[in-house]
Amino acid sequence: MTDTTKSATLTINNQQIDLPVHSPTAGPDVVDIGKLYAQGGVFTYDPGYTSTASCQSAITFIDGDKGELLHRGYPIDQLAGKSHYLEVCYLLMYGELPKAEALEDFEARVTRHTMVHEQMHNFFRGFRRDAHPMATMVGVVGAMSAFYHDSTDINDPWQREVAAIRLIAKVPTIAAMAYKYSVGQPFVYPRNDLDYASNFLRMCFSVPAEDYEVNPILSRAMDRIFTLHADHEQNASTSTVRLASSSGANPFACVAAGIACLWGPAHGGANQACLEMLREIGTVDRIPEFIARAKDKDDPFRLMGFGHRVYKNFDPRAKVMKQSADEVLGLLGIENNDTLKVAVELEKIALEDPYFVEKKLYPNVDFYSGIILDAMGFPTSMFTPIFALARTVGWVSQWKEQIADPALKIGRPRQLYTGETFRDYVDVENR
Numbered sequence: 346m347t348d349t350t351k352s353a354t355l356t357i358n359n360q361q362i363d364l365p366v367h368s369p370t371a372g373p374d375v376v377d378i379g380k381l382y383a384q385g386g387v388f389t390y391d392p393g394y395t396s397t398a399s400c401q402s403a404i405t406f407i408d409g410d411k412g413e414l415l416h417r418g419y420p421i422d423q424l425a426g427k428s429h430y431l432e433v434c435y436l437l438m439y440g441e442l443p444k445a446e447a448l449e450d451f452e453a454r455v456t457r458h459t460m461v462h463e464q465m466h467n468f469f470r471g472f473r474r475d476a477h478p479m480a481t482m483v484g485v486v487g488a489m490s491a492f493y494h495d496s497t498d499i500n501d502p503w504q505r506e507v508a509a510i511r512l513i514a515k516v517p518t519i520a521a522m523a524y525k526y527s528v529g530q531p532f533v534y535p536r537n538d539l540d541y542a543s544n545f546l547r548m549c550f551s552v553p554a555e556d557y558e559v560n561p562i563l564s565r566a567m568d569r570i571f572t573l574h575a576d577h578e579q580n581a582s583t584s585t586v587r588l589a590s591s592s593g594a595n596p597f598a599c600v601a602a603g604i605a606c607l608w609g610p611a612h613g614g615a616n617q618a619c620l621e622m623l624r625e626i627g628t629v630d631r632i633p634e635f636i637a638r639a640k641d642k643d644d645p646f647r648l649m650g651f652g653h654r655v656y657k658n659f660d661p662r663a664k665v666m667k668q669s670a671d672e673v674l675g676l677l678g679i680e681n682n683d684t685l686k687v688a689v690e691l692e693k694i695a696l697e698d699p700y701f702v703e704k705k706l707y708p709n710v711d712f713y714s715g716i717i718l719d720a721m722g723f724p725t726s727m728f729t730p731i732f733a734l735a736r737t738v739g740w741v742s743q744w745k746e747q748i749a750d751p752a753l754k755i756g757r758p759r760q761l762y763t764g765e766t767f768r769d770y771v772d773v774e775n776r
């Protein structure tokens with residue numbers, strides 16, 4: 346735990362309770378309420394955890410006011426521009442940028458774990474062809490615990506390491522298989538002579554009928570999209586993984602829980618919902634109609650890809666993603682993409698509208714990602730599986746950090762109860 350020289354005093358029910366205050370290396374001080382119920386007989390109440398730190402972590406730091414995202418201290422724009430996804434994976438997992446030899450060893454270990462057990466192919470055939478690939482991924486990733494028993498003992502540091510590598514290596518293969526199954530094409534095995542992003546693109550788009558050459562523009566853009574989605578502090582899906590792992594559940598089951606949580610349109614499902622929204626808007630002249638709907642309290646419609654719990658300025662990932670969208674579409678010769686035009690105009694109009702300015706709503710990571718993925722040839726149903734693929738290293742890194750903490754306790758929140766107090770059972774004839 347960090348420095349706790351400071352304290353806070355809570356006065357409640359005529360009782361003064363001193364609470365220790367922890368000072369982080371960056372970000373706001375944290376009031377430790379761990380002993381509050383024992384000392385004062387009261388709970389705190391914070392649905393949605395808007396003011397609550399669930400853990401201490403050294404992996405990712407976000408300053409929502411400055412629009413800053415650091416992975417082990419390195420800013421996301423520098424990592425996206427100078428690093429590559431597997432190096433970022435190493436950084437998130439082990440805390441430092443690797444020397445050349447360590448990086449080569451890590452990449453070789455991941456590469457050698459990209460195949461899945463051949464019997465896992467049978468799982469896919471149990472799903473309807475039109476199943477959403479996220480449904481398939483939740484099922485098949487969870488089923489990894491039925492195949493890789495030699496890396497499910499969370500008390501064995503070596504098994505934790507193997508499980509982490511297996512998840513980083515195999516989730517792309519499973520995501521590609523989910524896509525291939527959904528389009529009725531044969532699965533494509535990974536190849537060890539391809540880099541991580543190129544391997545994924547080839548497993549998705551290669552067919553037996555002809556050779557497939559990976560476009561280096563697309564593989565670089567794919568790798569950058571993975572990097573931009575790698576980790577993001579204690580977001581909903583990462584918190585799900587942490588809560589699941591606090592019970593001692595195996596890492597494959599925990600990551601499957603994270604995938605399930607990410608699927609929601611308020612979270613990772615927003616990239617699919619955003620592109621579908623941009624297509625529904627269709628043309629620039631219809632933007633005001635949708636802006637009005639987003640502002641209408643009686644209309645549940647929200648601008649997908651806009652707003653964030655933490656970023657109250659810009660999402661630094663969205664800035665990099667927009668640059669990448671311009672670059673990729675330009676290099677592919679589709680810069681006249683109508684969807685991109687609608688997105689750029691929508692962003693401009695929204696950022697000048699008092700409603701969005703006052704509520705500090707800016708484009709988030711999901712606003713432009715779908716435009717690039719669409720240009721690469723992915724259906725919208727594959728957008729969130731790609732987010733899940735990229736976020737696996739974040740889930741795994743946060744899981745490893747939590748499991749290694751000797752102070753780990755099972756997560757078990759309390760509640761503000763508003764139901765009936767004690768009453769006796771009434772027989773049906775007397776009701």
Ligand code: SDX
Pocket residue numbers: 393576577579580581610611612613615639640646647648649650651652653654655704706709710711
């Ligand atoms: C991700 O947590 C993470 O880090 C997530 C993520 C990651 O990398 O893990 O960054 C990935 O999930 C990005 C967010 C993707 N989701 C969307 O784009 C869906 C649309 N956005 C919203 O649903 C919303 O902005 C959230 C869920 C992202 C944030 O919700 P909050 O923090 O709970 O904010 P809120 O719902 O309380 O909104 C505050 C106000 C509300 O108005 P009032 O009730 O105060 O009058 O802003 C309004 C909201 O109605 N608002 C929006 C809006 N988002 C918030 N109004 C219109 N359009 C929107 N998009």
